[in-house]
Amino acid sequence: MKIETVRFGSIEVDEKLIFEFVRPIIGYDEAHKFVLVENGQNNLFRWLQAVDAPEIAFPVSMPSLFNIEYQFEIDDEYVEILGLNSQNDLLTFNIVNIPNSNPKDSTINLLGPIIINVNNNKGMQLVLSGTDYQARQRLFPKDVSSIKEVGV
């Protein structure tokens, strides 16, 4: 099916790969269906694009791709809501925030991971409790000199 998006124009998506969010992305209760869109030069980022709201999309990534150690537990309640039977069916990623002023200050939301059961495409934004993970964890250390600049 064809969906309209603000960032990528009109794109074709496979209906079998649409995630049904059983709990919303917090602040975006109106969007229940999302797809992952590949748009860029590498495998570090994807976009989580709302199917029914062209303007709603979030860049997402995985902490492991930035060598950030990360682990969390999913309460039984949510395991049940998602119908998760096996850890192999679990796809998790995190929303990234890139400030307009300086991409070096980009952060990843480790406090509210997105979890998807790829077996039935049910997903949600989990809210972790009892953890020190932050909603805005820096992707790069604050020391700017430690970032290796790479040309386009």
Next chain:
Amino acid sequence: MLVLSRKNGQKIIINEDIEILVIECSQNIVKLGISAPRDVKVYREEVYREIKYANIKSNETTSELVSQLENLIPKENKTEDAKSVQWNKKTKIIKKKND
């Protein structure tokens, strides 16, 4: 705002299907037990606000900003096939249509 006083072990009932139990109240901490139907979302306020703020900021991101961020990342991080495997785990990824 409705203000209620409750003792340890007493409850508040909201809408007939939400129960809030004062498990323990001492010094500066109130421990509450909340029983609610599944579709009722319960969050700690500050956590809810933090995540909501991060989500809203993220939704303001443009493709250009993602490109700028990508350019900050060392090349060796970009090319590993293993990284795409993590994404592709069972789901195929939808590619942007070139037209």
